[in-house]
Amino acid sequence: RDGTTFPHSLIVGEIGDNGRRLFTAFMSDMTEQVAAEQRLADMQSELIHVARFSAMGTMASTLAHELNQPITAVVTYLGTVRAMLDEAKTGDLPMIVEAMAAAEADAMRAGSIVSNLRDFVARGDVEKSVNSLNELISAAATLASIDARERGISLEVLPMPSDAHVLVDKIQIQQVLVNLIRNACEAMEQSAERRLTISCTMQNADSVRITVADTGPGINGNLASDLFGAFVTSKSTGMGLGLSICRTIIEANGGRIWHEPRQGGGAQFQFTLSRIRLEVADAG
Ligand SMILES: Nc1ncnc2c1ncn2[C@@H]1O[C@H](COP(=O)(O)OP(=O)(O)O)[C@@H](O)[C@H]1O
Ligand SMILES: [Mg+2]
Structure with missing residues (x-):
C-alpha cells in the first residue's frame, strides 16, 4: 500500500x-x-x-x-x-x-x-428592564465570589455612592460581568497578588461606566489590538469567544467596551451603559 x-x-x-x-x-x-x-x-x-x-x-x-x-x-x-x-x-x-x-x-x-x-448561549430574546446598577454588580459578584475564594482571590466591589439605573437585559449584562470576572481570575492564576475589583462610576451625565480590574500580568501585547475578535485566545483550552460575546452584548445595549492597563499592573476592562433617570422611566 x-x-x-x-x-x-x-x-x-x-x-x-x-x-x-x-x-x-x-x-x-x-x-x-x-x-x-x-x-x-x-x-x-x-x-x-x-x-x-x-x-x-x-x-x-x-x-x-x-x-x-x-x-x-x-x-x-x-x-x-x-x-x-x-x-x-x-x-x-x-x-x-x-x-x-x-x-x-x-x-x-x-x-x-x-x-x-x-455558558454563552443567550437565554431567549432580549428582555430589557430597569435595573439598579449596584444590584446588577452585586449579583454578578455573588456568582463570582465562590470561584474567586477557591482561587485565593480577594474580591472588592465598589458600588456607586448614589445608585444609577440602566435599561438593559439583566441576564446579558450579568453574562458580560461573569465573562470579564472569569478572565480576570484566569489571568491571576500565576500572580502573587490576586485582587479583583469591580467598580462603577458616572461616565458622564447620560452614561455609567463599569470597571473590572485585576492584578494579573496584563494584556499580552500581540493580542491587544484584536482582543474582542472571535477565536482570539492565548489559552490552550480557550475558545477566544468570551470578549467577542461581551462586545456584541454591550453594543446591542447601546454601550462601548474597551480595555486598558491597570495602574500598578494588571488589566482592566471597562464598559459603558446608558443611564436612565427614573422619572423618565416612570413617565414613559
Ligand atoms: N484580565 C485579563 N488579563 C490578561 N489577559 C486577558 C484578560 N482578559 C482577557 N485576556 C486575554 O484575552 C484573550 C481572549 O479572552 P476571551 O475572549 O475571554 O477568550 P478566552 O478566555 O477563551 O481565551 C485571552 O485569551 C487572554 O489572552
Ligand atoms: Mg474568557
Whole structure:
C-alpha cells in the first residue's frame, strides 16, 4: 500500500512509539477520514463567512471550529481500531486499548466544548428592564465570589455612592460581568497578588461606566489590538469567544467596551451603559 500521500502524523504522533509500522498498514482506510475532515473544515469556514456578526452565528462557527479536531481524531482512532480487530492480531491488544483511550479522551473533550458553549448561549430574546446598577454588580459578584475564594482571590466591589439605573437585559449584562470576572481570575492564576475589583462610576451625565480590574500580568501585547475578535485566545483550552460575546452584548445595549492597563499592573476592562433617570422611566 502506498502510504506516502497520507498525512499520518495524527495517528502515529498520538499512539505511542511501537505503532509506527503497524499504522502504515491502515493508511488506505484513512482517505474517508480525510474527506470527513475536509467537509468539517468547509462547513466551518462557510459558517464563519455567513454568520460573522451574529452571536448565534459566532457560536455555531465556534462549534464547528472547535469540534472539528476532536471529532476527526475520534473517527480516526475508531477506524484504526476496527482495522486492527479485522486483522485479529493478538499482539495488537495493548495498542487497541491505547487507541480506545485516546478516542475516549477526545470524545470527552468534544463534550466539554459543548458544555462550555452553553455558558454563552443567550437565554431567549432580549428582555430589557430597569435595573439598579449596584444590584446588577452585586449579583454578578455573588456568582463570582465562590470561584474567586477557591482561587485565593480577594474580591472588592465598589458600588456607586448614589445608585444609577440602566435599561438593559439583566441576564446579558450579568453574562458580560461573569465573562470579564472569569478572565480576570484566569489571568491571576500565576500572580502573587490576586485582587479583583469591580467598580462603577458616572461616565458622564447620560452614561455609567463599569470597571473590572485585576492584578494579573496584563494584556499580552500581540493580542491587544484584536482582543474582542472571535477565536482570539492565548489559552490552550480557550475558545477566544468570551470578549467577542461581551462586545456584541454591550453594543446591542447601546454601550462601548474597551480595555486598558491597570495602574500598578494588571488589566482592566471597562464598559459603558446608558443611564436612565427614573422619572423618565416612570413617565414613559
Ligand atoms: N484580565 C485579563 N488579563 C490578561 N489577559 C486577558 C484578560 N482578559 C482577557 N485576556 C486575554 O484575552 C484573550 C481572549 O479572552 P476571551 O475572549 O475571554 O477568550 P478566552 O478566555 O477563551 O481565551 C485571552 O485569551 C487572554 O489572552
Ligand atoms: Mg474568557
